Amino acid sequence: MKSSCTETARLLSESRDRRLSLRERIHLRFHVTMCRMCHVYARQLSALSRICNAASEHAPDCCPGKLPEDRKARIREAMKD
Structure with missing residues (x-):
């Protein structure tokens, strides 16, 4: 990827x-x-x-905001492997 394309990709993302x-x-x-x-x-x-x-408008309750501690622990364990 050209440096100009890299810069453009960064700007496109930042524009969000x-x-x-x-x-x-x-x-x-x-x-x-x-x-x-x-x-x-x-x-x-x-x-x-x-x-x-x-998707976020149609399912506002799908992500209550916090991940339960047991799931966090499982993710941490999986990341160690």
Whole structure:
């Protein structure tokens, strides 16, 4: 992956969490327009975001917020192996 593509992937991800600067948005738009791979990645990232948002709206109680201690212990044990 080219360094410009790496930077574009980082900016695409960060744009989900914060407002990009004007310079970053221009770089992103220009690169995504010119690079087929980054264009596909941007579309996939958008689709994934929409799917996650839709899933969280339809199942708000699926993740109560805290993992029970016994499950945490099992995960810790599995990570040791």
